[in-house]
Amino acid sequence: MNPRTFLPVALLYAASAAAEPVDFSHDVLPILKNRCIECHADRTYEGGVSFDTRETLLGSKVVVPGRAGESELISRVSSDDPDMRMPPEGDPLSEAEVAVLRRWIDQQLPWEPGLSFKASAYEAPLKPRRPTLPEPQGNRNNPVDRIIDAYYTTHGVEPPKGIDDAAFLRRVSLDLVGLLPDSGELDAFLGDPSPDKREQLVRRLLDDRRGYADHWLTFWNDLLRNDYEGTGYIDGGRKQITGWLYRALVDNRPYNSFVSGLLSPTEESEGFIRGIKWRGNVNASQTPELQFAQTTSQVFLGINMKCASCHDSFIDNWKLADAYGLAAITAEQPLEIYRCDKPTGDFAEAAFVFPELGKIDSSLPREERLQQYASLMTHSENGRFARTIVNRLWHRLMGRGIVEPVDMMQNEPWSEDLIDYLAVHLIDHGHDLKKTLELIVTSEAYQSECAVGDKPQEGVEFVFRGPTPKRMTAEQFMDAVWLLTGTTPEKPAARIALVEDWPVVVRASRVNADALLRTLGRVSREQVVTTRPAELDMLQALQLSNGEMLADLLSRGAKSLCEQHPDCSADQATQWLYRRALSRAPTADELATTRSIAGEPMTSQGVADLLWAVFMLPEFQLIR
Secondary structure, three states: OOHHHOOOHHHHOOOOOOOOOOOHHHHHHHHHHHHOHHHHEOOEEHHHOOOOOHHHHHHOOOOOOOOHHHOHHHHHHOOOOOOOOOOOOOOOOOHHHHHHHHHHHHOOOOOOOOOOOOOOOOOOOOOOOOOOOOOOEOOEOOHHHHHHHHHHHHHOOOOOOEOOHHHHHHHHHHHHOOOOOOHHHHHHHHHOOOOOHHHHHHHHHHHOHHHHHHHHHHHHHHHOOOOOOOOOOOOOOOOOOHHHHHHHHHOOOOHHHHHHHHHOOOOOOOHHHHOOOOOOOOOHHHOHHHHHHHHHHHHHHOOOOOHHHOOOOOOOOOOHHHHHHHHHHHOOOOOEEEEOOEEEEEEOOOOOOOHHHOOOOOOOOHHHHHHHHHHHHOOOOOHHHHHHHHHHHHHHHHOOOOOOOOOOOOOOOOOHHHHHHHHHHHHHOOOOHHHHHHHHHOOOOOOEOOOOOOOOOOOOOOOOOOOOOEEOOHHHHHHHHHHHHOOOOOOOOOOOOOOOOOOOOOOHHHOOOOHHHHHHOOOOOOOOOOOOOOOOOHHHHHHHHHOHHHHHHHHHHHHHHHHHOOOOOHHHHHHHHHHHHHOOOOOHHHHHHHHHHHOOOOOHHHHHHHHHHHHOOHHHHEEO
């Protein structure tokens, strides 16, 4: 039987209501804020119903995700019985408001990540803090381990076991340069008796300027919403920064200089702060000036300013004036403040969100205001700036941030000492991001077995127990498939002239998003994307199970492999594929299974099925 004919039962489930996607922040949140939380949040829970978080609301049993008609919340807010209707006082909800709540529930109750109506006693510090390192335990002298070992002791956690050399090689290669190690690298690393061979490997990977740049280009394209085609490029309402960005990565430009070059840009790097000029009429909160406020504060400070771009935020303490103060920094003309898309008659004054670090002079020309903004953003006393990026790097390497969500840096970290140490370490080392990466991946904490089956729950204190398994990104998956099947495209979308003797090597980070890349998780970069979904959705699973584009790649790759190695046996092919894809040899049972898939002698179709079977393994798709 062709293994690709099997579909998981979950893929047969019907999709949720096909209505226009509800906007939680703009449509639902005002209703909850104005009509629900006074009686049902922040330690006041009438009738045992809590709107503190999505999880507490679900626990209150008044909503059934995907089935508004069966949800008590809807029956209550739409009731004509004064003893049943909610809210019990004031006007009832309008038909339009009830319709919004119906759509919200039918669409599985989307929620703003990290939003809680329960007041927090934690206040995130602004200035850098240099924690005192605990004494090392044994020979675990890496500062990350010294902090985490003390954390484990305090929380009664048994430190996880370390991973073997093969697992480390695969994990760190994918994390630092985005590629699977080849068989020669595996043999050399396993055979190296040097006690510091892991540290040497990390240094070699980080010194691979091209591999590093090709891999981390994806991370920064998502953050800076840079792409090679799409909305705004045809009519000039958007501008690439690819050449500037790629050279900054190749040269390992210090992070403070990197950000300054984006906020106070040259013609080549101005695309990020220009944003997108949308066609037609747009909401006032989507003008290029407000986009500037939202994206720069989100990316570099971990602030969600989107809600505050319409009105004072329901999510945190940011005000409409804060968003417009940032927007006015880049405005070419006086910027009138709009509240909920209605003009107020007031005009914004340029201002930084942390005025204690300094002020923006509104009387200066735009270019000089941007220079002031860049200086304040990268100010030595702006610890929030350094904490935000080291938290993003920790999230990318370890599967979960020290602060979660990564765009709500006012939330309490699970270890203040760890995030503060990483931040001052970055500053001490000249804002060299590679030094931060090196510090983390050379720690025993990074080199530990993944913590599985310990999914964090809202309202329950998170306890760090080790790294979390990560899905390959769409780009990592495609790079691996291309390399193993010999189907790498000939031309990249992003042509970047850097070093003349560098041959053209196409990586998935530098090609346009086709249907396969999109369904594997390549995001639309019309908005800032700081994290991609951690789990496979139905569309992605369908594409992997029997999508034509992947099937065509495997068929072409299988045919090429058979032509190049006509005398290769199924066992030889499996040995090569497992070592290359999984960094290990197959077991006897796996060899027996793959013989039946590939055939004896092997056929082109059999090899395609063998490739598919290995690529579908969680062991292949997960970085763990």
